Amino acid sequence: MAEAHFNANKIFITLFILTAVEVAWGSLVPYEMKPALWGGLLIFAFWKGILIFQYFMHMKFEGWIVKCLIAPTPILILIVYFALLPDVALNDDTLYQVGDQLDPENGEVVEIGKGSRNLVLHAGSEEDGGH
Amino acid sequence: MSKAVAAYDPAVDAPAHHHPIFDYDSGPPVDRGKFAIWLFLATEIMFFTGLIGTYLVLRTGAPSWPNPAERLAVDITAFNTFVLIVSSWTVVRALMAIQKGDQGGLVKWLGLSILLGAFFVGVQAYEYLELIKHGALPNQDLFWSTFYSMTGFHGLHVIVGVIWLIVLWIGAVRGKFSAENCVAIELGGLYWHFVDLVWVLLFTLVYLM
Structure with missing residues (x-):
């Protein structure tokens, strides 16, 4: 077993603070400012992930076999x-966008934003009515 | 009769058990349980990689994506994330306790971890019930289908983790573990920390981004 010499309380408090800062970042940075919002959030998430992986999962203290x-x-x-x-x-170059639906009645593709979602809901309600 | 044949003694020259006895272990120089759990975790990592990759493709391919804060209770889930992080810490404390031979400490910290894990699952179940009550079903749109897929699979992993911890806790109550025999606690802990690690990423991707 790998002998892990680290201060678990210190790692725990760091994780706690990082989560608080991450939530604050997600709340304060406007949703439209995606590069700043996503960039900051991903940095915090990966930072926390690395701390858990290295210390709580003891990877930092493992031998070469486990690392390999x-x-x-x-x-x-x-x-x-x-x-x-x-x-x-x-x-942008794909033929159909995510969310486009095939109309089962006439075999045509209904684009998203032009009723594709209604098509699904309509089909669902018809099924419900049938029972 | 030659001297060699005359000297032949079946008990010495042809013993029933004549397997070679090596003075080394032919296995990898690491505990077998740990070897297995890391292999398993590697497959689990690839499983969640597939889920997250699909989510990213669907999300970036969609013409629009709703702000998660408008659809989900981020504050409650942020608290739940704290709970899971605390449970990871309590599992670390449980392992530290038994490595020092403290069986009472092991029972206490494992018990606390189980309670925290069960609380996390309970909050997630409550969240699902509330969402479904308001008509947020997986077939509504891409947001909800990806949300339920990722958080649902993670939730199943947490349930498995809680069951695993309960089994370890029963063993701990019965005094099965000691400072010399605590690999099982480490393996259960590794799985639990992995579940925590995945949640750290999912919380960011699904609830905050």
């Missing part, structure tokens, strides 16, 4: 997110 065991995971995460990047960055 978990090392492929961040690489795989990066691969997954790089693979998803085109879907994020090129969504």
Whole structure:
């Protein structure tokens, strides 16, 4: 077992303060200022995540076997997110937007904002009425 | 008869158990339980990576996305996040207690962790009931479907974690653990901290961003 020499109370208080600051950041920064809002929130979230991972999960004090065991995971995460990047960055060029729906009656695509949501709700209410 | 054949003694030359006896352990130089739990956690990380990745694609692909603060009770969930962080700390204290041979401390800190974990699940269940009462169902729109998927799967993990802690607590009450035999507490703790870590990210992504 890894011998963990760290001050758990200190880590706990740091996590506590970071959460308070994060919530304040999320409340005070306007929702429209996305770069500032998202940037700040992600910094706080990753900071807290690293503290939990390194100290509470003892990764800082583990040997090379355990570190090697978990090392492929961040690489795989990066691969997954790089693979998803085109879907994020090129969504203006996609044929259909997220939220578009297929009308089952005539087989046409109803765009979001032009009644696609009503289509789903309408279909749901028809089903309810049928029972 | 040759001398060699005459000297042949089955009891010595062909013993029933003649497996080679090595003076080393052929396994990895780490506790097997810890090896297994980290492998398991790696798969869990990839599971939540998939969920969060899907959320990001759907969210950035949607023409508009509502401000979570207008739909969710962020203040209550922020308090719940504090509760989960406190429970992680109490699990650390439980492990520290048993590493010093303090069985009473282990029972106390594990018990507190269970209560905090159960409180977290209770608040989440209450939140779901209130949302459903107001018509916020997973099939309403993308916001709600992603919300229920991510927080629901996390909630299931918390429930599993609480059950795991209860099993450990029963063992602790029976005096099963000691300073020399406390790997099981460490493994349960690792899972619990992982659940806490995932929540730290989900809370930010779903409730604050």
